[in-house]
Amino acid sequence: MIRVAIVDDQAIIRAGLARILSPADGFEVVAECADGRQAVDRLPALRPDVVLMDIRMPVLDGIAATARLRAAANGSADGPLVLVLTTFDEDELLWGAIEAGAAGFALKDSAAEDLIAAVRTVAAGGAWFAPGVATRVLDHYRRLVAPAARRSIRLEALSDREHAVLRLMARGATNGEIAAVLHVAEATVKTHVGGIFTKLGVRDRAAAIVFAYDHGVVAPGGDPP
Template identity: 45%
Template structure:
């Protein structure tokens, strides 16, 4: 199945470069382009799209605010969103992820990293630039042991679900989790689905944040 992608960046040259890289792949297709975050919701009304690759800093409406609008408008049916930035110190990282973005990469990433990130997010995984992961977790302090232990979401997890969650936090893919825990990939997907439901997480990024919040990391 071809993944339909919308590009959102205020620099036409950047959009063209990304489009050339993406359209060179048989399983990926750029179906729309926007020059600002303010155009995204209207564009989605007339374009079927699976994933949005969006710059975080734009003159009228930034990527964080645009992400919030998309999630507010489409909820669980919203396209996945991959946020791109020029600077790995961008202070909007946490805001973008909390707004509902499923990934965060640097514009300086190699083409193969961008393509891999797009495919990972399209398949339900989450992507974080390595330099961003440490900063992300530093933004959150684990709860005190007593508060963490009493968290109803944590208490609702089975031992097997906690094992799967621990693997998710290492960045392992479903096949890797299956190999590590000796279970079928389909079973891994089932466990991850239950984890998302029990922890009220939108995706794997949310699962990592939850695990850190309750002191599992």
């Protein structure tokens, strides 16, 4: 039997989910909670295999509750796996749920067989993304996460000295001024600048400076070199 907890602020939703996840299909509903606070307080002791978690709830929302349940498990395999219940109008919350540790997403209007498959998949250690949700998550990843990761890798490719040169360059320092601050030859600074352009994938000094501000290497209004 797969032990399931249902967390939703609407009693009728909880009742419907409990009816679908019946003992006849191999499920035992061990708890129903009306908000995230109840889930955090009750579920660790009950140790359900899967928690069906609504996102929008009073007292404590589903994202915060998911994060606390996963944190309480401290990475243990015994911690409850969370299957988030979502709707098509909650795009802005999907990535927050992933970051909180959700193992999957099921739509509230899913067919019974799809919900059963989702819970079984998550209980077995897999991930479940309802059609449509997967498309939106991948789109979010391609637009925001992947580019940020690539930019982070580019910054990490810089040496400590190149980071120092980039920070000074972003503050408006010339090659000669950078050389004086770092106590190196101006030719050495030029070499570092060329390395920065190559590693960051930029064509000129202005682009490198914009990159530095955009990615937190320096902050506007800081001290001059």
